[in-house]
Amino acid sequence: MSFGKLSASTLAIAAVSATAAVAQSRENVQIAGSSTVLPYANIVAEAFGENFDYPTPVVESGGSSAGLRRFCEGIGENTIDIANASRAIRPSEQEACAEAGVTDIIEVRIGYDGIVFASDINGPDFAFTPAQWYNALAEQVIRDGELVDNPVANWSEVDASLPDQEILALIPGTNHGTREVFEENVILAGCEESGAYEQLVELNGGDEDMAEAQCMTVRTDEAVVEIQGDYTETLNRLQADPNAIGVFGLAFYEQNTNALKVATMSGVTPSTETIASGEYPVSRPLYFYIKGAHIPVIPGLKDFARFFVSDPIAGPNGPLAQYGLVSDPELAQVQQTVEKEDSMEMPN
Amino acid sequence: MTDAQADGRPEGRPANSILTPTRRMKRRKAAEKRFKLYGMIAVTVGILALVFLLTSILGRGLSAFEQTMVEIPVELPAETLDPEGNRDPAEMQRVTTFSYAPLVADALADVIAAEAIEIEGLEPSDLGGFISQEAAAQLRNFVLANPEAVGTTLEAELLAGGRIDGYMKGRVTMETAALDSNVSVEQLRLADALEEAGYLKTSFNWDFITAPDASDQRPEAAGLGVAILGSFYMMIVVLVLALPIGVAASIYLEEFAPKNRLTDIIEVNISNLAAVPSIVFGILGLAIFINFMGLPQSAPIVGGLVLTLMTLPTIIIATRAALKAVPPSIRDAALGVGASKMQSVFHHVLPLAMPGILTGTIIGLAQALGETAPLLLIGMVAFVREYPDAPPEGFFDPASALPVQVYNWTQRADPAFVERASGAIIVLLVFLVLMNTVAVILRRRLERRW
Structure with a gap:
């Protein structure tokens, strides 16, 4: 084999690959996004592949923000069709989408996910309120009318009713959609509940945004560990340090009830029922976003979306609910949205 | 001479004999010994790390190459699987795996009745989770490939559920099952009873090497x-x-x-x-x-x-x-x-x-x-x-x-x-x-x- 032949064959291979790539059109639905939605998307993709003639969709993880960023890269077969998100799309993201030509976005709410607080199975029981979490985790708290660095180090210092255990909270990192919900539904709610919010507004001379930001700033000392990875990482940390209290999705807890003990929030035990009824306060909707422009091009895209929100899948007795998703009480409305391909309105 | 006597040299040997270790020579030899020791320690640490890694991986992973299967006769009723009655695969494709899943639970119930297995507190809902959800897909694929099998009874070999499989391999115990929301102690007792009656078998798991990945609900079906x-x-x-x-x-x-x-x-x-x-x-x-x-x-x-x-x-x-x-x-x-x-x-x-x-x-x-x-x-x-x-x-x-x-x-x-x-x-x-x-x-x- 000579050098000339070698380079010629290399070029030939490169040429063949390039032409083949152009000639080929994608047959599978391509999905990326939230790791919270991932198991549900996997379950639906698997059932979809089993029951339809279309190939099983390819589902990637990577987080809500990364998924939406890729979703907004543009239109075409080498961009994704569906972005999973554990939070609603932000106006800024929608604008980025529109700039890249992705104007036709269909928002599909698949159900609700509870956020639970769990500790080691052998540890003491915890019964929390949002106010206690605020007092334990806020970076600065008000003592005698002045803002001071949070001095508490033990749950019993936060509230005498809590067990005598060092504060060590494993909370999701800022790359997770869960973090936003945690800050708003637990920390900020606790801030308001404990009355600290009003005092902060007063201290800041009526600046509500400032007070809100101060409420939601979580301390960064050794009492808090931000988990960048998945819930499995939180679980591993928790098993290594039995003092820790971790933030998990309800579905993850349901799969690991033999290792975790769940805490009540404001006296309510988290379960699909209490979340559906709204009694359990910390939950958030889960979404996926479809690129409208891809529906006529990618085979099976609409069928997949329709299948995802159909009653046997996303309904209260479907496999998703079995895995821990709180099914959407307004599922019929969501099904209508998918059927009519109703796009979202652009933010002004 | 006073120097030489101080280092304990016997009389009669020249002062510079290599057989007489001088202080310098002793130091060099000791250094060499120490270096050998360091080397041996380094190798031992490496080997220990490797042994630890391998035992932990093999200990956890070897069981993946075995799989618990449930061998039971499954009825394939024509009225649910082929409502039109034409045995046309295109029509039968409309019957989804959701219609097949109850067949598996029914088959298990039949076996329990036939063997007169009685387990206190066993709920009908426990039967559904006993066998993998993959089983419904397995059955459907079989029926679509062999439409003539509809209406007969199939001797099926189905995957046991992930927790049941874990129980057979010792990963799940009665204690953990009591705390686990995905498996009940009754299901594990049923597994014991079925194993005794010869319906539960563990065999080499070729599917682990050949099957595709499976969703989060079916760890037992996931393959490479x-x-x-x-x-x-x-x-x-x-x-x-x-x-x-x-x-x-x-x-x-x-x-x-x-x-x-x-x-x-x-x-x-x-x-x-x-x-x-x-x-x-x-x-x-x-x-x-x-x-x-x-x-x-x-x-x-x-x-x-x-x-x-x-x-x-x-x-x-x-x-x-x-x-x-x-x-x-x-x-x-x-x-x-x-x-x-x-x-x-x-x-x-x-x-x-x-x-x-x-x-x-x-x-x-x-x-x-x-x-x-x-x-x-x-x-x-x-x-x-x-x-x-x-x-x-x-x-x-x-x-x-x-x-x-x-x-x-x-x-x-x-x-x-x-x-x-x-x-x-x-x-x-x-x-x-x-x-x-x-x-x-x-x-x-x-x-x-x-």
């Missing part, structure tokens, strides 16, 4: 088929591209290129490239192959191209070392009898350098096989259930890869996936050991010394 194929396709791409390019580049640089500023810069940069973190190649791959060239996402061709870029420096460095090791006398002799420069290289130098080149290539491939980070950005870290087609079209179909499968499984919530992930690590290690063994054998067989 797509991942192994994807890794294999990528290795083909890497081999086909990296070997010729790498060897051609190194032959030119080593034998033909003039030694000047430019070739020096190239040389330094090749060495630099070898040390670039692999994720960087992923970013590059995303920008060039997917965004610019428009190649599909999650495809082994893109993975292969990215890994080629990553492997090239390794191959070039190894090849150049192998070429350098061929003594100049060989070249001189060839040139001396009138061979052209190219003839001397291709007839004499390259064959002699071949063992080194092959070893370098195989080690580069082994490195590429274990790489996950660059695949993250090109969409190969994904849930893929469809087998890619045969090459060359298959290079463009979505696929996963072995290390990616390990990564994916470690992130799943169900603890049963820990076993699968460790099993996948074992498979990956077996491949790596095989490749490295081939490299060692080739080197032993073909190597020539001067």
Whole structure:
């Protein structure tokens, strides 16, 4: 084999690959996004592949923000069709989408996910309120009318009713959609509940945004560990340090009830029922976003979306609910949205 | 003399005998002993770490190669599976797996009744979770492939549920089941009773190696088929591209290129490239192959191209070392009898350098096989259930890869996936050991010394 032949064959291979790539059109639905939605998307993709003639969709993880960023890269077969998100799309993201030509976005709410607080199975029981979490985790708290660095180090210092255990909270990192919900539904709610919010507004001379930001700033000392990875990482940390209290999705807890003990929030035990009824306060909707422009091009895209929100899948007795998703009480409305391909309105 | 007597030298030997250890000599010998000890400690630490790693992986993962199966007769009623009665697969396709799932639970209930198994507190809902949800899909595929089987009773071999499988393997116990929301103690008692009656069998799990990945609800059905194929396709791409390019580049640089500023810069940069973190190649791959060239996402061709870029420096460095090791006398002799420069290289130098080149290539491939980070950005870290087609079209179909499968499984919530992930690590290690063994054998067989 000579050098000339070698380079010629290399070029030939490169040429063949390039032409083949152009000639080929994608047959599978391509999905990326939230790791919270991932198991549900996997379950639906698997059932979809089993029951339809279309190939099983390819589902990637990577987080809500990364998924939406890729979703907004543009239109075409080498961009994704569906972005999973554990939070609603932000106006800024929608604008980025529109700039890249992705104007036709269909928002599909698949159900609700509870956020639970769990500790080691052998540890003491915890019964929390949002106010206690605020007092334990806020970076600065008000003592005698002045803002001071949070001095508490033990749950019993936060509230005498809590067990005598060092504060060590494993909370999701800022790359997770869960973090936003945690800050708003637990920390900020606790801030308001404990009355600290009003005092902060007063201290800041009526600046509500400032007070809100101060409420939601979580301390960064050794009492808090931000988990960048998945819930499995939180679980591993928790098993290594039995003092820790971790933030998990309800579905993850349901799969690991033999290792975790769940805490009540404001006296309510988290379960699909209490979340559906709204009694359990910390939950958030889960979404996926479809690129409208891809529906006529990618085979099976609409069928997949329709299948995802159909009653046997996303309904209260479907496999998703079995895995821990709180099914959407307004599922019929969501099904209508998918059927009519109703796009979202652009933010002004 | 007073000095010599102080170090205890016996009378009658010369002051400078090497048989008489001086203080200096003792110090040097002690230093040597200490150094040997350090070396032994280092080796022991290494071996201990390896033993610990292997035992923990083998301990957790070996059970993935066994699977609990439930052998029960399943009725295939015509009225639910073929409502039209035409035995037409196209029509029967409309019956989804949701209609098949109750058949499995009914079949189990029939067996319990026939064997007169009585378990206190066993709920009808417990039967559904006893057998894997994959069973419904297995049945449906069977019925669609054999429409005439509708209306008969099938002796089916179905996957047991993940927790039941865990119980048979000792991972799940009665104590953990009591706390576990996904399995009840009654289900485990039922497993004991069925095993006694001979319905529950554990056999070698070929599906773990051939089946595709399964969703988070079916750890018992998850396999490595797509991942192994994807890794294999990528290795083909890497081999086909990296070997010729790498060897051609190194032959030119080593034998033909003039030694000047430019070739020096190239040389330094090749060495630099070898040390670039692999994720960087992923970013590059995303920008060039997917965004610019428009190649599909999650495809082994893109993975292969990215890994080629990553492997090239390794191959070039190894090849150049192998070429350098061929003594100049060989070249001189060839040139001396009138061979052209190219003839001397291709007839004499390259064959002699071949063992080194092959070893370098195989080690580069082994490195590429274990790489996950660059695949993250090109969409190969994904849930893929469809087998890619045969090459060359298959290079463009979505696929996963072995290390990616390990990564994916470690992130799943169900603890049963820990076993699968460790099993996948074992498979990956077996491949790596095989490749490295081939490299060692080739080197032993073909190597020539001067």
